[in-house]
Amino acid sequence: MAVNNPKFDASEALLGAYSVPDGAKWALDARSLAAANLRRMGAPVKRDEYWKYTNPVGLTQVPAPKAALFEAGETPMFDAIDRLKLVFVDGVFDADQSDDLALSGLEIETLSDALSKDIHWAKDLFGVLETNGQTPVDRPLAALNTAVAQEGFVIKATGKVAKPVAIRYLHASDSSDAMVHHVIKVDAGASLTLLENGPGAARFNSVMEVDVLDGAEFHHIRTQGRDHQRRTATHMFGRLGAQSIFRSFTMTVNGILTRNESVLEFTGDDAKATVGGASAGDGRDFHHDDTVFVTHDSLNCESRQVFKKVLRNGATGVFQGKILVKADAQKTDGYQISQGLLLDDNSNFLAKPELEIYADDVICSHGSTVGAIDEDAIFYLLSRGVPKAQAEDMMILAFLGEAIDEIEDDALSANIHERLAEWMERRRG
Amino acid sequence: MLDIKNLQVGLEEEDKQILKGVDLKIGEGEVHAIMGPNGSGKSTMSYVLAGKSGYKVTGGSATLYGDDLLDMAPEERAAAGLFLAFQYPVEIPGVGNMTFLRTAVNAQRKARGEPELTAGEFLKEVRTKAKSLKIDADMLKRPVNVGFSGGEKKRNEILQMAMLAPKMCILDETDSGLDVDAMKLVAEGVNALRDGKRSFLVITHYQRLLDHIKPDVVHIMADGKIIKSGGPELALEVENNGYADILAEVA
Numbered sequence: 001m002a003v004n005n006p007k008f009d010a011s012e013a014l015l016g017a018y019s020v021p022d023g024a025k026w027a028l029d030a031r032s033l034a035a036a037n038l039r040r041m042g043a044p045v046k047r048d049e050y051w052k053y054t055n056p057v058g059l060t061q062v063p064a065p066k067a068a069l070f071e072a073g074e075t076p077m078f079d080a081i082d083r084l085k086l087v088f089v090d091g092v093f094d095a096d097q098s099d100d101l102a103l104s105g106l107e108i109e110t111l112s113d114a115l116s117k118d119i120h121w122a123k124d125l126f127g128v129l130e131t132n133g134q135t136p137v138d139r140p141l142a143a144l145n146t147a148v149a150q151e152g153f154v155i156k157a158t159g160k161v162a163k164p165v166a167i168r169y170l171h172a173s174d175s176s177d178a179m180v181h182h183v184i185k186v187d188a189g190a191s192l193t194l195l196e197n198g199p200g201a202a203r204f205n206s207v208m209e210v211d212v213l214d215g216a217e218f219h220h221i222r223t224q225g226r227d228h229q230r231r232t233a234t235h236m237f238g239r240l241g242a243q244s245i246f247r248s249f250t251m252t253v254n255g256i257l258t259r260n261e262s263v264l265e266f267t268g269d270d271a272k273a274t275v276g277g278a279s280a281g282d283g284r285d286f287h288h289d290d291t292v293f294v295t296h297d298s299l300n301c302e303s304r305q306v307f308k309k310v311l312r313n314g315a316t317g318v319f320q321g322k323i324l325v326k327a328d329a330q331k332t333d334g335y336q337i338s339q340g341l342l343l344d345d346n347s348n349f350l351a352k353p354e355l356e357i358y359a360d361d362v363i364c365s366h367g368s369t370v371g372a373i374d375e376d377a378i379f380y381l382l383s384r385g386v387p388k389a390q391a392e393d394m395m396i397l398a399f400l401g402e403a404i405d406e407i408e409d410d411a412l413s414a415n416i417h418e419r420l421a422e423w424m425e426r427r428r429g
Numbered sequence: 430m431l432d433i434k435n436l437q438v439g440l441e442e443e444d445k446q447i448l449k450g451v452d453l454k455i456g457e458g459e460v461h462a463i464m465g466p467n468g469s470g471k472s473t474m475s476y477v478l479a480g481k482s483g484y485k486v487t488g489g490s491a492t493l494y495g496d497d498l499l500d501m502a503p504e505e506r507a508a509a510g511l512f513l514a515f516q517y518p519v520e521i522p523g524v525g526n527m528t529f530l531r532t533a534v535n536a537q538r539k540a541r542g543e544p545e546l547t548a549g550e551f552l553k554e555v556r557t558k559a560k561s562l563k564i565d566a567d568m569l570k571r572p573v574n575v576g577f578s579g580g581e582k583k584r585n586e587i588l589q590m591a592m593l594a595p596k597m598c599i600l601d602e603t604d605s606g607l608d609v610d611a612m613k614l615v616a617e618g619v620n621a622l623r624d625g626k627r628s629f630l631v632i633t634h635y636q637r638l639l640d641h642i643k644p645d646v647v648h649i650m651a652d653g654k655i656i657k658s659g660g661p662e663l664a665l666e667v668e669n670n671g672y673a674d675i676l677a678e679v680a
Contacts, residue, residue: 374521379481381529383512385540386532387504398523
């Protein structure tokens with residue numbers, strides 16, 4: 001037995017820092033399995049291949065590092081949209097601030113309620129999609145979450161859900177350390193839109209397991225905004241049935257550390273998935289990491305990864321994206337683009353695009369670019385009288401817009417565009 | 430109004446002099462044309478006046494209504510009333526043409542302390558002006574110049590000029606890449622803006638554009654200087670004989 005290995009010291013410390021919630025036997029079994037997985041993998045450390053661009057220490061240290069509160073002073077995102085509102089404060093569900101858990105086409109209950117029932121459909125998903133997603137790459141923070149998370153929702157969409165479910169995560173304490181775990185099932189032919197916004201906590205660890213059955217649709221739009229000191233690690237595990245649609249988009253602005261992992265698996269034919277993100281980072285302490293793994297294991301499926309990052313004043317953006325096409329996944333159409341726009345010489349964009357293909361009749365393309373703002377375009381705008389800062393912002397919005405346009409719903413897409421433009425304008429002063 | 434005196438300009442990155450003492454005075458409402466062989470410095474002069482980076486002014490001056498242009502940022506020159514129609518209009522993916530136009534118009538109004546146009550006012554104006562230039566709604570919606578044909582790009586330049594209503598318009602080879610009909614359309618757009626006060630500097634290789642936009646004065650530029658000035662007949666002389674005679678005559 002190795003001693004003094006920091007990976008295992010850290011995983012023990014993490015498991016020791018949280019208590020395991022009570023629940024039905026199947027739930028406790030799933031939690032034990034996750035804890036055992038974490039012990040086997042160890043906590044992530046900087047020398048892990050999968051963490052070489054992002055130092056995980058702020059995500060693993062015990063206790064969690066503090067984060068000063070941030071007052072945004074603006075209308076919360078998605079407030080103008082007719083939705084089922086659910087509010088978490090520092091990772092704890094706040095029923096008083098939330099709507100009643102009732103919506104046509106939707107079954108929804110808290111994680112702790114679902115996990116205390118001896119018989120529940122969530123048994124087939126809770127910790128299951130997460131565990132599947134641990135191969136071939138370890139995701140220890142997700143295992144930790146399954147092992148100890150008490151908060152979250154178990155949601156089943158049984159038809160076309162009338163309006164989006166919108167979860168808002170508020171950050172209220174400078175030392176909060178949140179663990180949130182959602183289990184989502186979109187029944188065959190059903191559709192659900194899930195909106196998430198807010199920083200969540202001083203440190204926020206979330207896992208979402210999403211099972212999208214045959215012919216079902218899942219739309220996910222998330223904003224992680226403007227809370228400068230927060231740290232966040234999110235994992236989304238999606239399983240796609242035949243002819244299903246899965247779309248996820250995340251906008252991230254500021255935050256000391258953000259690691260968003262998306263792990264998708266196509267298990268039925270003719271399905272489509274898009275994962276995209278737009279992020280804007282300002283300052284040496286901004287670090288944002290999108291890590292995506294898409295596995296094609298069925299016929300004629302289409303996946304798109306579209307990530308854009310604007311970085312300035314020493315900010316760092318990371319993209320690690322992989323498309324794995326298994327031998328039987330013929331007619332796969334895989335696409336991946338990651339682009340960094342650097343506004344100065346101090347900022348960094350680090351990308352690791354990967355394709356691994358075992359089928360011979362597929363179309364897969366990937367690209368990654370990094371560059372500065374097009375000076376000719378800036379001069380063109382200046383020559384028409386647009387001031388420099390505004391001209392730059394127009395170019396930035398145009399650049400990020402290509403990722404935002406991946407959102408299918410025009411109203412939500414416009415919502416994100418407008419918010420970003422507001423932030424830019426406010427930044428210009 | 431535009432007064433250029435002994436303007437000398439080199440490149441910032443390398444030791445190369447391009448303009449070697451240009452003198453040019455354009456009065457209110459006048460149309461001047463500049464012709465000249467390739468590499469004589471015509472486009473450089475237009476860029477330097479508009480404020481493009483990469484050039485180093487080593488001597489001389491350029492003023493617009495007495496204000497020192499060379500001391501202003503490009504956007505200030507625009508707000509002061511200078512407009513350059515680009516030889517190669519820049520494509521800007523992701524920025525809608527309409528958004529771009531409205532931002533530019535309102536930025537200039539703001540800089541001059543005038544009230545900004547409301548969305549309704551702007552729309553009304555742009556529709557009228559676009560129509561006369563045969564610019565359809567689709568072109569206004571598309572990203573700036575992206576996927577535009579050569580003719581569409583040049584018409585879009587004239588639309589911007591019409592919307593921004595500058596005092597001094599510089600047209601840098603606006604006729605290049607245009608067929609006869611497109612050139613007529615562009616020329617009509619320019620002529621519609623002639624109001625006795627607004628001045629124009631038309632840079633061109635061909636006399637044909639000057640059939641449509643009638644100049645008051647024609648200048649010949651060679652090797653970074655204006656070597657000869659005259660009336661419209663000078664353009665015809667170039668058209669018939671090329672530059673060789675004029676160059677020989679000056680040398």
